[in-house]
Amino acid sequence: MGGVHWLALFGLILGAWGALYAMALPAELREGAAIYGDGFLQGLCIVTPDAAGFGRITVMWALMSAAMMAPTALPAFATYEDLGHSAETRLGALVAGYLGVWIGFSLLAAAAQMALFRAGLLTPLGDSRSGLLSAGLLAVAGAYQFSPMKEACLSRCRRPLAFFIAHWEAGPLRNGVRLGLVCLGCCWALMALAFVGGVMNLAFMGLATVIMVLEKLPDLGRYLTHPLGVVLLAASAWVLLTTI
Incomplete structure (x- = not known):
């Protein structure tokens, strides 16, 4: 596979991060919203979930998914290309299948954000305004770090060679979807x-991306998964205790 395909992939990742940087709300406005309330943002024409609509929120989550999750799959993409040794590998189809799964996740995440905002549990920025919601999400993410499903998905992400050999005949698009589903199984709770x-x-996005990249490394990742679960469960307990 020619180098142009890798340039396009890295361009996609950098473009997604660039778009997120352009869309990110400055810290000063976040602080103003905390002091003056949601009307402060609306008065400055900052788009809120109800005004933006479902489609815009979905695009935001899709950019987040591309920026955060594509880097975690780079070793798997390289492994797939090495197995093919020719243009027949069609790395673009593999990446398309992978990102297609995360677009599906983005639809669900956008729907969840809209529902939680309308229920008064999220701010217009998508941040939790409920200690119970925050504690619950941290507890679920922490407990999931110890689950058999997490371990099964991580084992496949950490051994992409065996994963692709087992499903080679499925072709690049379907293998991309398979890889995306396995990656989703690893990372949905952290996302x-x-x-x-x-x-x-x-x-948050930068830190989460680094954690998810490290967790998928075969040598280092196995020392990170369970300690991270302990930290998340402890954070959940702390949030719960401080909000009662």
């Missing part, structure tokens, strides 16, 4: 913490 760390919060 849901955007409602705690702040949707469109660049610091």
Whole structure:
């Protein structure tokens, strides 16, 4: 596969991060919203979930997914290309199938954000305004770190060679979908913490991306998964205790 395909992939990742940076709300406005309330943002014409509509929120989540999840799959993409040794590998189809799964996740995440906002549990920025919601999301994410499903999905992400050999005949698009589903099984709970760390919060997105990349590394990742679960459960307990 020619280098142009990798340039296009890295361009996609950098473009997604660039778009998120352009869309991110400055810290000063976040602080103003905390002091003056939601009307402060609406008065400045900041788009809120109800005004933006479902489609705009979905695009936001799709950009987040591309920016955060594509880097975690780069070793798998490289492994797939190495197995093909020719243009027949069709890396673009593999990436398309992978990102297609995350677009589906973006639809669900956007629907959840709209519903939680209308229920008064999220701010117009998509941040949790409920201690119980934050504690619950942290507890679910922490407990999921110890689940058999998480371990099964991580084992496939950490061994992409065996994964692709087992499903090689399915072709690049279907393998991309399979890889996306496995990756979703690894990371959906951590992605849901955007409602705690702040949707469109660049610091949270950067930290979460680094954690998810490291967790999928075969040598380092196995030492990270369970300690991360302990940290998340402890954070859940702390949030619960401080909001009662």
